[in-house]
Amino acid sequence: MYYKTFYAFDGKIPVPAVIRQYTEDDFAELITIQSEAFPPPYPAELWWNRAQLLNHVTLFPEGALAVEVNGELAGSVTGLKINFEPEGEGLHHTWSEVTADGYITTHQPDGNTLYIADLCVRPKYRKLGLGKELVQSLYHVVVEQKLERLLGAGRMPGYHLQASRMPAEKYLAEVVAGTLTDPVITFLLRCGRTPVGVVADYLDDEESGNFAALMEWRNPFVSRV
Structure with a gap:
């Protein structure tokens, strides 16, 4: 179970924050965050839905992380494991193909690469460096699972x-x-x-x-x- 506490900085002010695995209790708020983080012209149909999020926490919960600031969800990152060879055909793919349209049924438990399907942070929290903290948390997952790389x-x-x-x-x-x-x-x-x-x-x-x-x-x- 991933759980990291740290201080984000709002200007010069330290703000307590937590990165943890997200759960079904977070789904409604995560969908709201998607709508705030990816406004038009980003296609609304690409925001997460409950079925996709359920797959995230079921198929690969280690790659489903959310950040809280003062107890409020502020963003999330989602990943899945795939097999990737830089010289192969894997370089030529679409988001839809590699993530199964966000349902991550393409997750390979024995994969060599952690692939980022999504990263989003609420606009009001974007000056706190949370996106970088979320990405670095997936680096921890790469190391812990002895994978070759993080890719996205x-x-x-x-x-x-x-x-x-x-x-x-x-x-x-x-x-x-x-x-x-x-x-x-x-x-x-x-x-x-x-x-x-x-x-x-x-x-x-x-x-x-x-x-x-x-x-x-x-x-x-x-x-x-």
Whole structure:
């Protein structure tokens, strides 16, 4: 059972917070958080529903984590285990395919990779660094389960501003170089993630041009040999 207490910071003020596995009692609030975290033009049908959340806590509860601030749910992260080989066909996939439309029936108990299906934080809590804490909590799961990596495809919501000037691959390279910043990709870089490649038609996402940046965190305790 994952349970971590820490202090988030609201400016200079320490705020008590907890990251724990979410349960069925949290479902209604988690769905509300999704609607707040992903407003239009993000498709409302991609918000979690109760059936999906039930699968999360049943199939892989270790990857279903929520953060509380002063007793209020402030965000969540959800993952599943898959088998992934960087040189294989796994680079070319959609969110729908890899997560079974969010139902994570594609979860493989013997998988080598923890794949992030979703990360969201309530807008009013986004200055507290909770997203980074949630991602780092999944790093703990990767290490505890002796997996090779954490993997996930990040939206590139700033890409639509540059799409007429450059392909998605160059946009990602410019963000990594620091020439451009992106609200999601720059955040993931700060979380320790590194790019694997660009995935086309990953998600119906107008701002990202349906592209996503596949990014990983490699388990430093697993041999590369």
